[in-house]
Amino acid sequence: MKILTVAEMAIREMVRRRAVLALLLALPLAFYLVRRGDQVGQSIRFLLIGLAWAVSTAALFASGTSRPIEPRLRLSGYASHHLYLGRLAAMWLLGLVVAAPFFALVAIDHGDQVRLGAVALAMLFAVTVAAPFGLLIGAIVPRELEGTLLLLVVVGVQMMIDPADALTKVTPFWSSREIGTYAVDHTGDEYLVRGLVHGLIFTILATAVVALLSTLRLRVRMRAATSA
Amino acid sequence: MDNDRWLWTLGQEMARHQLAPDAVRHVVAEAAAHLRDSGQPALRAFGTPEGYAAAVAESLAARYGRPARPAPGRVRLSARGITKRYRRRTILRSVDLTVRAGEVAAVVGANGAGKSTFLRICAGLLAPDSGEVTLDGRLGYCPQDAGTYDFLLPDEQFVLIGAGRGLDRERSKQIGRAGAASLQWRPAAGVQTRHLSGGTRQKLNLVMASMGEPDVLLLDEPYQGFDRGTYLDFWQHVWRWRDEGRAVVVVTHLLSQLDQVDQVLDLTPASEGAAA
Numbered sequence: 001m002k003i004l005t006v007a008e009m010a011i012r013e014m015v016r017r018r019a020v021l022a023l024l025l026a027l028p029l030a031f032y033l034v035r036r037g038d039q040v041g042q043s044i045r046f047l048l049i050g051l052a053w054a055v056s057t058a059a060l061f062a063s064g065t066s067r068p069i070e071p072r073l074r075l076s077g078y079a080s081h082h083l084y085l086g087r088l089a090a091m092w093l094l095g096l097v098v099a100a101p102f103f104a105l106v107a108i109d110h111g112d113q114v115r116l117g118a119v120a121l122a123m124l125f126a127v128t129v130a131a132p133f134g135l136l137i138g139a140i141v142p143r144e145l146e147g148t149l150l151l152l153v154v155v156g157v158q159m160m161i162d163p164a165d166a167l168t169k170v171t172p173f174w175s176s177r178e179i180g181t182y183a184v185d186h187t188g189d190e191y192l193v194r195g196l197v198h199g200l201i202f203t204i205l206a207t208a209v210v211a212l213l214s215t216l217r218l219r220v221r222m223r224a225a226t227s228a
Numbered sequence: 229m230d231n232d233r234w235l236w237t238l239g240q241e242m243a244r245h246q247l248a249p250d251a252v253r254h255v256v257a258e259a260a261a262h263l264r265d266s267g268q269p270a271l272r273a274f275g276t277p278e279g280y281a282a283a284v285a286e287s288l289a290a291r292y293g294r295p296a297r298p299a300p301g302r303v304r305l306s307a308r309g310i311t312k313r314y315r316r317r318t319i320l321r322s323v324d325l326t327v328r329a330g331e332v333a334a335v336v337g338a339n340g341a342g343k344s345t346f347l348r349i350c351a352g353l354l355a356p357d358s359g360e361v362t363l364d365g366r367l368g369y370c371p372q373d374a375g376t377y378d379f380l381l382p383d384e385q386f387v388l389i390g391a392g393r394g395l396d397r398e399r400s401k402q403i404g405r406a407g408a409a410s411l412q413w414r415p416a417a418g419v420q421t422r423h424l425s426g427g428t429r430q431k432l433n434l435v436m437a438s439m440g441e442p443d444v445l446l447l448d449e450p451y452q453g454f455d456r457g458t459y460l461d462f463w464q465h466v467w468r469w470r471d472e473g474r475a476v477v478v479v480t481h482l483l484s485q486l487d488q489v490d491q492v493l494d495l496t497p498a499s500e501g502a503a504a
Contacts, residue, residue: 005391009377009384016379016420069377071353075369076440077392222352225303225364 002078006086007093010062014094020058024098027054032102040110041184044119046159047102048180052126052173053155055095056134060147062087063138070218080218084210088131095127118183118192125199126176132206133172139213172206175199231263234270234277241281245460247288255284278456300490301329303364304444304475307350310359312342319345322359325493327475329443332466332488335479337495343479344372346495347448350477365443365475372448372479375433378422382408382415382432386439393440400439407435411461427453434462438469445469445476463488 015021031050035043070083106119134151141147158171168174178195181187229237235256242252259280263270274280305327312320319342327333335343348354350361351369376385383401390400408415411431421429434450451462467488469476478489 002391005388009380009388012384013377013379065377069375071351072369072371072375072436073388073392075351075353075367076389076436077394082392220352221355222350222361222363225306225362 002082003086003089006073006078006083007089010066010087010090011094013065014058014062014090020061024054024058024094025101027051027057028098028102032105036109040113041181044106044110044114044122044184045177045180047106048122048126048176049155049159049173051095051099051102051123052130052133052176053151054098055091055127055130056137056151056155056172057148058094059087059091059131059134060138060151061144062091063135064142064144064147067138067142070214074218074220080214081211083218084135084207084214088135088207088210091131091134092127095131096124099123099127113184115183115186118179121192122176122179122183122195125179125195126173129172129175129199129202129206132203132210135210136206139210139217169198172202175202229271231260231270234274235260235263237277238274238281240457241278241460242284243464245281245285247285251288300331301473303327304329305350305364305477306362307346308360308362310346310349310356310361312345312349312354312356320349320356320495323493323495325350325477325491327444327477327491329473329475330470331490332470332476332478333491333493334489335477335493335495336481338497339481341495341497343481343495344448346493347446347477347479351446363444366440368437368440368442368445370434370437370445370447370450372450372452373433375436376421376429379420381418381420382424385421385432385436389436389439395440403439404435407438408432410465411435411458413458425453427455427458430454431458434465438465443474445474447477448479449481450478 028047028050032043032047035046066083066087070080073083074080103116103120103123106114107116137147137151137154141150154172158173161168161171163177168177175195175198178191178198182189182191182195238259239252239256242255243249247255259270259274263273266273270277303326305325307323307325310320310323310325311318323346325333325335325346335346337343345354349356349359351367352361352363353369377388380388383404386400386404387397390397390403393400395403405415408431411434413428413431415432421432424432430450430453434447437445437447437450447466451459454462466476466478470490
């Protein structure tokens with residue numbers, strides 16, 4: 001119940017920022033269109049990165065907006081896990097809503113050339129990973145400007161790194177890239193499997209670190225009296 | 229201002245001064261009779277209703293003293309030997325505060341004396357370098373600022389806090405709206421918090437802190453931006469909470485109400501921070 005209330009309010013807070021919503025949609029769209037004339041694979045891979053970037057940025061800002069209010073909520077009966085799980089659920093839902101029209105776009109634009117189910121899965125994993133990753137950056141770097149720049153560095157590296165480089169596997173959105181390759185290049189199942197495994201592990205790790213940092217930050221530093 | 233309006237305002241102001249309803253009725257009836265007999269406008273006869281109410285309250289307090297209150301109850305908040313340093317500067321040095329159920333403590337001090345820091349330590353949000361805080365009961369905390377979401381409606385803020393307190397949505401809204409009304413504020417439908425004035429936002433902040441019947445209320449200058457009437461209403465709330473058996477700690481820099489609190493903790497560095 002408490003997690004749902006936090007999630008509901010986080011969504012309400014976000015959807016009332018209409019300009020933010022427009023930009024959330026504009027970012028993946030721009031990434032998709034800029035390579036659309038090039039080749040199908042690249043445009044969809046860029047779309048996935050744009051989607052992940054948009055969702056992680058939204059999560060980063062949601063984290064920053066809530067940071068000054070969370071202590072009060074903590075003292076008003078919420079445990080720290082209610083707060084970060086509620087916010088995470090909200091960002092996942094928001095991400096799926098943002099992803100849905102892009103899936104429709106790909107289906108209409110290139111539905112006959114790609115594995116549509118795998119495209120949906122790649123989008124799902126882009127959103128799944130991006131939400132806790134944005135919260136993680138927000139938890140590590142409390143100031144929004146620094147957080148945004150850090151996110152920019154990570155996404156920049158993700159976009160420019162040579163796919164053959166071993167370092168690519170530690171980038172956060174490698175999972176959706178692998179699943180995306182499976183979807184657009186019709187590769188073998190190994191791309192799909194390692195994408196899924198990477199995405200799950202990264203999501204669990206990012207969520208665990210967010211949980212740890214939130215619990216530490218929001219711990220109540222006092223002794224409760226033993227009632228007579 | 230016509231005489232009826234003046235008399236109504238007088239009644240409100242006297243209630244804010246915690247005068248008994250019988251006394252309020254009596255004074256208003258006497259003033260009304262005088263106005264009727266003299267045919268004078270109220271403002272010319274008595275001055276402003278606020279000023280007249282204050283004079284009456286002072287006169288009655290001088291004649292009868294303050295009404296007896298129940299004795300304070302168990303210790304709800306105990307802060308012992310609180311010391312806090314930022315870098316090399318000691319903000320708080322071995323500060324003690326004990327507040328019992330049914331008591332109001334005011335924390336005063338110059339800017340930078342560590343009032344908000346002390347309150348955050350009392351709330352458990354900040355660890356002292358040494359010393360210990362012990363809390364008995366449920367805590368309500370009103371931060372100085374940044375305690376609300378900009379894009380949520382007041383009702384949604386009530387629901388958010390209420391859910392933490394274990395209240396359902398309707399009950400949360402009901403309690404929140406009642407609290408708002410008691411501070412002379414009726415939240416307009418569809419107006420987000422970011423569009424509220426500073427004073428109204430502080431009312432929201434205060435209502436949120438008092439939801440869920442906390443045993444201990446920690447209020448960090450919660451009246452910033454309040455107009456005079458609301459400021460008096462705020463203190464009336466504080467005294468009502470005290471009479472209900474809550475322990476209340478108010479950080480304040482306004483000294484006018486300090487004679488009506490049970491203890492004053494002065495954090496001004498020159499003093500020893502002794503409780504009055």
